[in-house]
Amino acid sequence: MSTANQTSKPLEQYIHLLQEKKNIILQGAPGTGKTYTTASLAVRLGNPDFFELEDHTKVMEEYERLRTNGQIAFCTFHQSMDYEDFVEGLKPELQGEHITYKVDDGIFKQICEQARSAEGKDIIACIDNYLQKIRGKENQREIPSITGKAKLQVWWEEGNKTLSIRSTLSKKDYAPARPSIEKIKAHAIGKGGENNWSAYARAFIKAVKEEYQIEDDTSSTPHVLIIDEINRGNISRIFGELITLLEADKRAGSKTHPITVTLPYSKDSFSVPSNLYIIGTMNTTDRSTGSIDYAVRRRFAFITLKTDPEVIKTCIKDDAVRAKALALFKQINGDGTDDKASFIATHQAGDFDLEDLKVGHSYFIAETQEALQLKMCYEVIPLLREYIKDGILQGKEEDEKYFAAWAKGECLNTEPAEATADSEA
Structure with missing residues (x-):
């Protein structure tokens, strides 16, 4: 089986899950490809006739076309975001010498309207x-x-x-x-x-x-709302009463339990169209914000993206650079789930799963030895230092030896020195 088929098979499974559930969250450690997978899902859903998912450039070109066409919308949740930003709210406007307030539609209401009236x-x-x-x-x-x-x-x-x-x-x-x-x-x-x-x-x-x-009357043309860092916002506050409308059987056009609500500011009758799909992303190591509550969880399906050395093998063409990257990947993350000798496994702390602590494969993808060295020096090592500082990993005495070797793009030799002939005598 080709690499392309191996890659597209799980993607098609994700598409099927998204079509059934309507809302999914891609979760995983930093660097596991959540952003690119999200783009690929949005493109594949928005244009079922697009099959060149292995060509990053073409995927992003099609993504931009669909975004410009209104089929894809993107936003990032943050701690200060609220219902008025996301759905609708009153915004002040200067009319001559007087200040008036108008209802301003947020990104969620806008894409719902676009999805609803795209065709039909x-x-x-x-x-x-x-x-x-x-x-x-x-x-x-x-x-x-x-x-x-x-x-x-x-x-x-x-x-x-x-x-x-x-x-x-x-x-x-x-x-x-x-x-x-x-x-x-x-x-x-x-x-x-x-x-x-x-x-x-x-x-x-x-x-x-x-x-x-x-x-x-809603369109059948798929529309996708991508919410990056979804766990960094207060989801219940941001969606408000609309959280119920996200469920597949509560969408407009559903034959079971379609629900319509009256929005508080505009007094518009509002429902979520069945052709709108939501893809969220979240880093599993990010504990700086509140956890996603059960009411939200049951309305989303969760897909965990794992750190995968096969991506490194596929993406790096130069044999020497690929060998260096895979060696560094193995020393830091280990060789499979049972490897207990890796840097991550020996430094594991707290209640984090080992998979959540691994450094994502994208951190190891480079075209040259120099580029790989820069990634290690300015991306991987700072990330691991931050993990240690936050107590996600345990700090140890030999850490600086590892960091010094990795900063040069080399693995640290952890094998004991061989006994010399004199010492054996």
């Missing part, structure tokens, strides 16, 4: 068709406000770039609200919004969806 019934075409129905004041329609507590009159004067909207309770003969049609369309596909008349714009979009029965 074209919301843009439906808006254009609806405009023709309300052309002229004499053809005005009465639609509910976004909260449903009031009624709005809406019409369009041909040639105008704005709608005309007013409350039925208004005594004015003209329309005080004139949201931009272009911005309404952008909002409908999750690529912008009407800032000045946001509530009116959302009410109009809702009316169009109800007119053409596309409120719950």
Whole structure:
């Protein structure tokens, strides 16, 4: 079996798991290839006809194409991130001499809207068709406000770039609200919004969806949200009430338990489309943040990526450099799970699994001996020093001897010196 087939087989298993579960987290020690695996998964899911997963350059080119097309979105969780950043929140905006607040969509809400309206019934075409129905004041329609507590009159004067909207309770003969049609369309596909008349714009979009029965119509085109360092954020706080909607059977279009909620700021009806997939990554050695709670865990499947010397064998073409890299890898990480003589195994501390402590294979991939030496000196050794400092590894007297040898790109000779002929006599 070729290396390509060996590599693609687990990837296809991950794709199948992602399609069933909708949400997965790739976990592992630093350098185990989580970022690249995430990109490959997103590309393979977003474009089922893409098969050149062994070509890093082509994978990243396709990744960028899908990202530009709106099928892939990327964000990194951090300790100060919250619901208002991720889903939606009120943002101040200066209007002349006054400060107003508008609802600002976060990355999660944006990609949900993009996934929902990517294909199927074209919301843009439906808006254009609806405009023709309300052309002229004499053809005005009465639609509910976004909260449903009031009624709005809406019409369009041909040639105008704005709608005309007013409350039925208004005594004015003209329309005080004139949201931009272009911005309404952008909002409908999750690529912008009407800032000045946001509530009116959302009410109009809702009316169009109800007119053409596309409120719950979702696309089948896969969309992927990548959340890097997912464990560094307070997931329950960031997702809020939407954490329940992540489950496969709670998604829009599900035949079992589809759930729709009303968002607190915009008052929009909201559901998570079934064609949105979430891929998170987390370092198993990162204990600086809180652990992921059970409510979150049961909504994600966890895939552990292990340190693999076979990747080094495949990626390094130069025989001499490959031999050096594999020797260093073996001395630091060991040769298999039963090797107890490696640096990591003899320095293991605390409650960490041995696999979590190993230095990832990407740290050993270099084209030249000089590049390998630089990686050892400025990446591997500082990482191990940090582990020792944090108590993840136990420090020992001979550590500096190891570090001095590795900084030169060499293994430390740990074999006892052979007895000389004189000493044997």
